[in-house]
Amino acid sequence: MKSDAGYRVPKIQIRDLRKAFGAKQVLDGIDLEIATGESLVIIGGSGTGKSVLIKNIIGLIAPDSGSIMIDGTETTTMRHAERDRIMHKFGMLFQGGALFDSLPVWENVAFGLIQVQRLARPRAREQAIEILAQVGLPPEVADLSPSELSGGMQKRVSLARSIATQPEIMFFDEPTTGLDPIMGSVIDDLIVKSVRELGATALSITHDMASARRIADRVAMIHGGKIIWSGKVDEIDRSGNAHVEQFINGLAEGPIKMQVKG
Amino acid sequence: MPFFAPIGRSTIAFFTIIGRVALFTLYSVSHCVRPPFFPRQIGRQMLEIGFYSLPVVGLTAIFTGMVLALQSFTGFSRFSAESAIPNIVVVSITRELGPVLAGLMVAGRVSAAIAAEIGTMRVTEQIDALTTLSTNPYKYLIAPRLIAGLFMLPLLVLVADIIGVLGGFVVSVFTLGFNPTTYLKNTWDFMQVMDVVSGLVKAAVFGFLLTLMGCYHGYNSRGGAQGVGQATTNAVVSASILIFLSNYIVTTLFFTQ
Ligand SMILES: Nc1ncnc2c1ncn2[C@@H]1O[C@H](COP(=O)(O)OP(=O)(O)O)[C@@H](O)[C@H]1O
Ligand SMILES: [Mg+2]
Numbered sequence: 404m405k406s407d408a409g410y411r412v413p414k415i416q417i418r419d420l421r422k423a424f425g426a427k428q429v430l431d432g433i434d435l436e437i438a439t440g441e442s443l444v445i446i447g448g449s450g451t452g453k454s455v456l457i458k459n460i461i462g463l464i465a466p467d468s469g470s471i472m473i474d475g476t477e478t479t480t481m482r483h484a485e486r487d488r489i490m491h492k493f494g495m496l497f498q499g500g501a502l503f504d505s506l507p508v509w510e511n512v513a514f515g516l517i518q519v520q521r522l523a524r525p526r527a528r529e530q531a532i533e534i535l536a537q538v539g540l541p542p543e544v545a546d547l548s549p550s551e552l553s554g555g556m557q558k559r560v561s562l563a564r565s566i567a568t569q570p571e572i573m574f575f576d577e578p579t580t581g582l583d584p585i586m587g588s589v590i591d592d593l594i595v596k597s598v599r600e601l602g603a604t605a606l607s608i609t610h611d612m613a614s615a616r617r618i619a620d621r622v623a624m625i626h627g628g629k630i631i632w633s634g635k636v637d638e639i640d641r642s643g644n645a646h647v648e649q650f651i652n653g654l655a656e657g658p659i660k661m662q663v664k665g
Numbered sequence: 666m667p668f669f670a671p672i673g674r675s676t677i678a679f680f681t682i683i684g685r686v687a688l689f690t691l692y693s694v695s696h697c698v699r700p701p702f703f704p705r706q707i708g709r710q711m712l713e714i715g716f717y718s719l720p721v722v723g724l725t726a727i728f729t730g731m732v733l734a735l736q737s738f739t740g741f742s743r744f745s746a747e748s749a750i751p752n753i754v755v756v757s758i759t760r761e762l763g764p765v766l767a768g769l770m771v772a773g774r775v776s777a778a779i780a781a782e783i784g785t786m787r788v789t790e791q792i793d794a795l796t797t798l799s800t801n802p803y804k805y806l807i808a809p810r811l812i813a814g815l816f817m818l819p820l821l822v823l824v825a826d827i828i829g830v831l832g833g834f835v836v837s838v839f840t841l842g843f844n845p846t847t848y849l850k851n852t853w854d855f856m857q858v859m860d861v862v863s864g865l866v867k868a869a870v871f872g873f874l875l876t877l878m879g880c881y882h883g884y885n886s887r888g889g890a891q892g893v894g895q896a897t898t899n900a901v902v903s904a905s906i907l908i909f910l911s912n913y914i915v916t917t918l919f920f921t922q
Contacts, residue, residue: 463793487799495797501790505782515798518805568798 420469431628494570715817730832754833768871779879780900818872
């Protein structure tokens with residue numbers, strides 16, 4: 404994918420992306436590039452449109468305007484068959500886990516293997532148990548229902564499901580929210596390890612700065628529907644941006660005013 | 666004209682909903698007939714909708730048949746027309762009461778369950794998760810339920826017909842003193858193929874509509890537990906009304922020349 408002058412086509416390239424729900428302009432001109440193999444973390448307050456941004460990239464929500472290119476291919480104008488092909492590149496860990504509660508744990512993990520890669524069920528089950536082991540879960544959980552698991556275990560199963568089909572691009576939506584700090588750190592390590600093993604490009608969302616520092620190569624901050632700052636993870640403490648400083652230090656006073664009404 | 670504005674608004678809202686449901690139906694049906702199919706899901710739904718509805722449908726049918734025999738006896742004995750009871754029972758059950766009552770009972774059970782399940786999947790992002798796993802939710806969630814409803818309701822109604830007639834038979838023989846052989850012979854002689862067939866056609870229509878309403882309201886539910894509750898109520902109410910409406914339409918098609 405190398406063109407002249409050594410310029411590499413970004414894995415994901417977003418230009419002037421806009422999305423409103425009713426009168427509420429959630430995304431107001433997002434510009435963002437993610438290089439192949441890079442791990443980008445997006446930080447920002449609750450309700451600033453981080454999940455909406457990811458859902459636009461995956462194609463779960465259609466943007467009002469703007470461009471999203473995956474491997475140099477425009478996806479916003481894609482039709483069904485093409486979109487299906489692009490979808491195979493994605494793996495997503497949803498904010499709430501989104502495990503299928505009508506299926507046992509192993510079938511959750513093996514879902515993509517059975518439905519997309521057409522693996523026979525016994526073979527898919529074996530593979531699911533291997534993947535569960537990678538995220539530190541014993542074979543005994545394979546036949547449990549997701550509702551029988553603790554929050555941390557559910558997150559792990561979700562992670563296992565999203566890496567099972569070995570996607571090129573991984574999305575993690577608040578992977579550590581609602582977990583205790585130790586479990587949060589375990590999940591972060593698993594994410595870093597899985598992404599590295601797959602050689603995947605990763606886009607994560609968090610408002611947990613400790614977590615952001617662990618998984619990010621680069622950090623971008625979203626505010627007011629725009630990316631207001633982005634830089635290397637070790638530059639974040641000297642960003643020189645008042646919004647970023649307020650956010651990473653968790654200060655009540657600053658340019659970001661908490662909207663009580665959404 | 667401030668007086669007419671609300672009327673206009675609600676008329677537009679009404680037709681918007683009709684349009685949405687129609688589009689949803691077309692889209693769903695188009696996924697029912699195009700591969701890939703999910704036989705495992707279809708089997709599961711057939712079990713859920715058909716097999717597990719047997720007790721409630723069976724109980725409804727037996728008591729309806731019993732009451733029917735009792736009521737017609739007290740009515741018709743005044744004209745010494747008791748011999749019409751087998752006829753009345755079999756015609757009422759096969760034409761109307763079997764399909765409509767089974768349809769309503771299954772609507773209460775199945776439409777609600779479907780709306781709650783799909784609605785929960787919607788608000789917990791499980792439907793989005795399906796899509797990211799390259800699985801079309803219309804094919805995986807909705808088509809199997811519609812197909813199961815379409816095929817299982819006629820089977821349920823066939824069972825309801827038999828049990829309903831049996832209920833009438835039991836009351837007639839054991840309480841009203843009918844001769845069992847004569848009763849059965851009369852039932853058999855009076856039974857029209859067209860009555861049974863029309864009832865089964867109704868059942869298929871009801872099965873499709875009640876699963877469709879469960880899917881539609883569940884799929885479009887928004888806003889957490891409250892939204893799912895609302896979807897469940899709307900599913901049962903709209904399914905019941907559609908059953909009565911379509912019952913009239915199918916009856917007109919079959920029985921008026
Ligand atoms: N499907 C939707 N319909 C209407 N509004 C939505 C929808 N999804 C998200 N929103 C709104 O968009 C805003 C951003 O949501 P979200 O991206 O989930 O925030 P967060 O940054 O916390 O992930 C919120 O105000 C939310 O209410
Ligand atoms: Mg979010």
